[in-house]
Amino acid sequence: MGSPLRRPEYPVLVPEVSAAPVPALLPADIRTYFPALAESAETYLDSAATTQKPRAVIDTVRDYHAVATANAARGTYPWSTTLTQRIAAVRAHTAQFLGAAHVDEIVFTGGATAALNAVALSWGLTALRDGDEILYSPRDHAANIAPWFLLRDTLAGFGRRIELVPYAVTPDGQADTTDIAGKLSPRTRLLTVTHLHHVYGALTTLAELRDRMPEQVLLCFDCSQSGGHIPMDVVALGADFAAFAAHKMFAAPGTGILYCHRRTHPALRPFLPGGTTDATLTATGFTGGIMPGLLEGGTPNIPGILSMGAALEVLDSYGMSAIAAHNRTLTGRLIRGLRAVSGVSFLPGPAHGPDDDGYGIVSFTLAGISAADLGFVLAEYGFLVRTGAHCVPEAGGEPASVRVSTHIYTGLDDIDRFVARVRTLAEELQ
Structure with missing residues (x-):
């Protein structure tokens, strides 16, 4: 139907994020603008499933x-x-x-x-x-x-x-x-x-x-x-x-x-x-x-x-470049922290790249425990993550995994506490 399609020339698109880590990240009080987070003690690390909703x-x-x-x-x-x-x-x-x-x-x-x-x-x-x-x-x-x-x-x-x-x-x-x-x-x-x-x-x-x-x-x-x-x-x-x-x-x-x-x-x-x-x-x-x-x-x-x-x-109020840079910093912090934990294996992704350059999603497994059990234990400690095949038919050849996903309301303290908990669990399993 219609006239033949012509493919125009397109420029290369790369996210506008800083090459260097962002030390301050976005404001620490940003969570107060998301009522579910402001009223909860849990650490939400499942933004790839759905994001929290701001008050507006x-x-x-x-x-x-x-x-x-x-x-x-x-x-x-x-x-x-x-x-x-x-x-x-x-x-x-x-x-x-x-x-x-x-x-x-x-x-x-x-x-x-x-x-x-x-x-x-x-x-x-x-x-x-x-x-x-x-x-x-x-x-x-x-x-x-x-x-x-x-x-x-x-x-x-x-x-x-x-x-x-x-x-x-x-x-x-x-x-x-x-x-x-x-x-x-x-x-x-x-x-x-x-x-x-x-x-x-x-x-x-x-x-x-x-x-x-x-x-x-x-x-x-x-x-x-x-x-x-x-x-x-x-x-x-x-x-x-x-x-x-x-x-x-x-x-x-x-x-x-x-x-x-x-x-x-x-x-x-x-x-x-x-x-x-x-x-x-x-x-x-x-x-x-x-x-x-x-x-x-x-x-x-x-x-x-x-x-x-x-x-x-x-x-728009935070700016997409700032949001991308925020998630990039968190991703690098998470990968470097988990890499030092014995028994952690990463699924394909930024952990296998040259500079841990990611966009807020990291999936991994931990030796000695299933992804489902690990997710359950982490939830007992207040860390809410996604586990399983993540809606990939027949798992796409990958094992079930734990997925951590961040957004602007995630802080470096959340990542550090999460890595510390995974490290403790790994030591207990050993």
Whole structure:
């Protein structure tokens, strides 16, 4: 559908973080702005699963339900029109925050999982032809694997065969661009990749590969972990599609973002048609269609979208470069501390790189105890971490692990106390 795609030139995108450690980090009292942390003695180290919510976000959700509750884009009375304007403002802010060139490239979804499924349903169902290929990583989050398998099975039911081609991951946790380059073919239509890996904490930009990509290959980035953690520029990233999870960016659960570059718009079809789908429905089907309403059927998660607006203001107030530098300092401190603990083994990621340069996610195992048991014991001491396979289908070949993930409310004292506790447990096991 639509005219042939042309791949523009993109600059290389790297997070704007200082090369040197940040001694002061962000303000120590920052936790007081996150009520769940201010009122708890636990140390929260699971921000890759979901972030804590600042007071501004909590107040925004409460106020929607308590003051002038209405539906947006439905009425001409002030309660409704005001909400319509507020959502439009959040969309514009989101576009600016992500570096999108146009506001109509921002689609609100039910989450990152819904966003990735939207790519499969709104683009893949109609754009892919028999024999086309999608390149993916078996070590990615299930949300960036399962939609493509479901798409393959659905198309097979209609007589269209597409191939899912797996690519490898390097020892430091990045997508292996050499392996990807060797697997690109004239039938490749989509390359999907995790921007910041949810287990390994490694950043993949595909910068060294993009100038060799065939024009027909679209790039889909799962930015669930990078959004709200490092500076984002979807244009510089070269993304055709990019999915974000608002609840990992300080906002309420149930809201996500799908970025669709304008050059993909002619190939998109409604995947959730409803009362507000911006396309003309005739006796012969849908005709035309205007983004982003083409992909936004039904009543949106209004309090969730409003909470995202508040969350973006919080993130802007601290600055994404400062947040990235904060997490980088914490990551280095954590890796160097755990490296000195006997029995600790790191999964792929920044611990295997040249300078412990990470972005707030580190996964490891400890000899003599399962990840689940270690997580249970750590919770008994007040350290809340994620354990298991971390939503990687069949564990991606990796053992179950403990994952530590940080954000601006995590301090050096949290990391030091955590490392000390792991060291004590390791000594007891020995």
